[in-house]
Amino acid sequence: MGVVTPPKQDRSRATRRRLLEAAVSCLAEHGWAGSTVTVVAERAGVSRGAAQHHFPTREDLFTAAVEYVAEERSTALRALFPDDPGDRRAVLEALVSLYTGPLFRAALHLWVAASDEDRLRPRVTELEARVGRDAHRIAVELLAVDESRPGVRETVQGFLDMARGLGLATLLTDDSARRARVAAQWAALLDAALR
């Protein structure tokens, strides 16, 4: 009996996913300057040619990587609260966790690089707008709030801005103890404001 070989399309999809995940870790650990297609292909155990077949340019690879991981995390966040949001504070604390960890770190490197690199800027700007809108939509949905009420939209937006600021604070040091206290207090403020 021979080994069962997965269909070609599945293998191609698995290779693509391995490349995207390796790209995010690479960007989070080494920044834009240290992240090339070659380095990522090696990390993913994929040939340079295969990597370039999936992603012709470095810009293609890294914007696709940040987008892929952001989508994965949105899906995971929605799955945490499958039916009823229920505990709004738990939702708020989960939203903060979207902005800490390797994805946010990788996205931050990509944003800063894009602010200086003309080839990267338009597509990262477009990507950031899309990811930001998606995070906002998830927040509104999980918090079950009515955005037609004056101030609700800005309240939720400001909370997500705060979560991004907390993500920034973890860039150089472990800020988790302070972050937990701030997130709990702001969850209470927001809970009161949205009632």
Add this chain to the structure above:
Amino acid sequence: MGVVTPPKQDRSRATRRRLLEAAVSCLAEHGWAGSTVTVVAERAGVSRGAAQHHFPTREDLFTAAVEYVAEERSTALRALFPDDPGDRRAVLEALVSLYTGPLFRAALHLWVAASDEDRLRPRVTELEARVGRDAHRIAVELLAVDESRPGVRETVQGFLDMARGLGLATLLTDDSARRARVAAQWAALLDAALR
């Protein structure tokens, strides 16, 4: 009558200041990779030798630059509300302005570079902690709040995190219209919470 020459010490101080201001603009515009002592010296109209007399290494120059400008901005912020804080919402909106513009952009480049560069990380971490404590102290002072009340400290910290998140959102696009709405809304919420 000859031209009046300023004393040597004053000239040295003026040169130092020119270098620090050029360093911040350079970091904001070109990022860490594009910011060297030579580029900054040229921009400041100072010889490379004179620049190195003031700042022996690139790390010395850029950490000193971010610190200098942060101090200038703290002083300017305190001067906006000389006697009585009075309008707390105006104070909150002014605090947000600390985190937009070229200084925040330069600091962001420095933080991201420091997260990947071992020579830069310890001193940027130390600098960030100092600048963060200073911003917190100014906020508490201008808002005239009592930090011994439970939750007040975390409320103010979260607001400064939100201001940093709003600063991040201006990195790639002009976010000023949205920022003004979010800042106004949260200034109102915090004004109520801190009463």
